[in-house]
Amino acid sequence: MRELGLSQKELGARVGKSQAWVSQELLRTPEQVIRYLWARDPEAVQRLLHALQWTPEEFSRETGIQLPGAEIPGSIPVVRYRIPVIDAGAGPPMWNEGAEYITLHIPELRGKREEELFAVRVKGDSMEPTLRDGDIVVFWTGGAPEPGRIVAVHVHWDGVIVKRLQRYNGSWYLYSDNPDHPPVPLTEHDRVLGVAATLVRKM
Template identity: 90%
Template sequence: MVGRSASWLATQVLPDPENAIRYLWAKDPEAFNRLLRVLQWTPEEFSRETGIQLPGAEIPGSIPVVRYRIPVIDAGAGPPMWNEGAEYITLHIPELRGKREDELFAVRVKGDSMEPTLRDGDIVVFWTGGAPEPGRIVAVHVHWDGVVVKRLQRYNGSWYLYSDNPDHPPVPLTEHDRILGVAATLVRKM
């Protein structure tokens, strides 16, 4: 690749440069650094010239991007586990209010109870430090059904878990149920 221009690299080697670069950065950071050395660009120059935002290569006025590795559980399963055997997703998203990686977990939505807001297969990232307020989407460990994703509401002094789909009735939040986190972002199934 020595002696080739950046445009040659983008058109001949990387037919989808943005996805290929982000994949390379996530899977093999040393290979990405070698690519930068060949191009004789700093990460900031790379981001400025290509428009591809990389963590640590901030464009003036842009929102910083943070790389998160987040455990994923299926709705109906037990509480999230932070261990190497768990399923994880890696997201490069703008940092929101300083959330730490160990305060985040994700739930894969099962069924149609939260449609049209959430669809079967969507992944919702939850923040354990969020305030469970009325109207917020929450992940709750329900003693009889594992983890569910519902909307929290208060009615006549009691807390209820509501589905956005009217075909599913609300259920009361009991003393045995535990709110695990508040929705922070959605990863939509394509």
């Protein structure tokens, strides 16, 4: 916190907690609080790591607190991926030479090749509450497009969209998690580009 110039109030706001939570809980019994959050609210742990600019491995190394499921520091090199980001509604990533890039180093991507990954910035509320406007979802082109999976699809009428794939009466449909948006059929002109690998939550 000191190195980043973060006050208790600022850190609490970034994690979605109060200043009192930081001073009276996190800083007093950090290991107990982190393990509780990991079990009950893992997204809060991810927000904390993001605010402190640490990977899970770096967090464990610096604090001595081992996150369940995190690699033992030094056991496996951290792989950093440079991934193109496109906005929902744009063309596929291979058609967007001017796309911006993000660099990620998170366990969910381990074992995948960088060229198999791309990301889409969510637009609108059709996938709420799972995905929010501005969230970035990383997709893997090697994943199996199975029913129930969140996929990035290039549709002929709306560019790349992010939906949940479902099968009904022998046909494939693209569903929104927000019930205000009706499902649409997946046509022969549409192309599933990849399945969701991980979420980068908008801060």
